[in-house]
Amino acid sequence: MNLDSLSFALSNISYFVANLTKKNFKSSVQEISKLVAHHGLEAERHLLRCLFSHVDFSGDGKSSGKDFHQTQFLIQECAYILNKPNFVSTFCYALDCPLQQQKSLRPSANLLPQLSRVLKLSSVQEVAFGLALLNSSIPDHTNYTVGFLKQKLPDFIKHICELDIENQEEPLDLPPVILHLLLNHLFCGTKDLGISSDLKESFVKSLNQYLGDNIPLFLRPFLRSSDLDPAMDSVGNSAKSSEDSIVDVIQEMGYNFTS
Numbered sequence: 001m002n003l004d005s006l007s008f009a010l011s012n013i014s015y016f017v018a019n020l021t022k023k024n025f026k027s028s029v030q031e032i033s034k035l036v037a038h039h040g041l042e043a044e045r046h047l048l049r050c051l052f053s054h055v056d057f058s059g060d061g062k063s064s065g066k067d068f069h070q071t072q073f074l075i076q077e078c079a080y081i082l083n084k085p086n087f088v089s090t091f092c093y094a095l096d097c098p099l100q101q102q103k104s105l106r107p108s109a110n111l112l113p114q115l116s117r118v119l120k121l122s123s124v125q126e127v128a129f130g131l132a133l134l135n136s137s138i139p140d141h142t143n144y145t146v147g148f149l150k151q152k153l154p155d156f157i158k159h160i161c162e163l164d165i166e167n168q169e170e171p172l173d174l175p176p177v178i179l180h181l182l183l184n185h186l187f188c189g190t191k192d193l194g195i196s197s198d199l200k201e202s203f204v205k206s207l208n209q210y211l212g213d214n215i216p217l218f219l220r221p222f223l224r225s226s227d228l229d230p231a232m233d234s235v236g237n238s239a240k241s242s243e244d245s246i247v248d249v250i251q252e253m254g255y256n257f258t259s
Helices: 003-018 026-041 041-053 067-079 085-097 110-118 123-133 137-161 176-186 197-211 215-223 231-241 246-258
Strands: none
Touching: 003 026, 003 067, 003 176, 026 041, 026 067, 041 067, 041 085, 067 085, 067 110, 085 176, 110 123, 110 137, 123 137, 123 176, 137 197, 176 197, 176 215, 197 215
């Protein structure tokens, strides 16, 4: 891809985001969508970075000021990115590397609650953003996020366990990407998120009842470990014993590995 073409596209995205108005909102969003579709991941993460950088998260969440249209656009994007496989790296990049004018995304215990208020996040989005921010390159972000998840995650999982999902009368509004992220942190994460073994077991049981035989392959190691080929255990163990394991390298680098 021509670097000049990409740079020009990123500059245009910055301009469109900074100058959103009621009159040009629809046309600007359409132009931005075309640029993102054409230039891919780099343009996608630049867009999210610009949007987060142009919204004031220090207010009361009423969004009636000069950042109103940026806030509305960001609310739309926050629903969309949960289904993207690069959600974690895109989200962390936006919060870890905001543009210079952004002063309200500094690490604090109030950051995620403020994001929730301003962006009107659902419980799924709150948990998703929290889980993603555990991968931040800024230690303070990670530390504050653990406290946030300890408050939110137990009730969130209990709510899922209490759904009548066996009869599927209530939908499980949890994107596969976020479900995988959650299960990975519950069973492979290094942070104590306040989830007991009994609650984990109930959660897995509920998910198995809901998904039945339609469990995606990438979720089976968490939900149907008994179905896995026993021969793979030796493969996994040998990989873990390697001092130069690529898995260890990726885990150590976190989302920066994808940058």
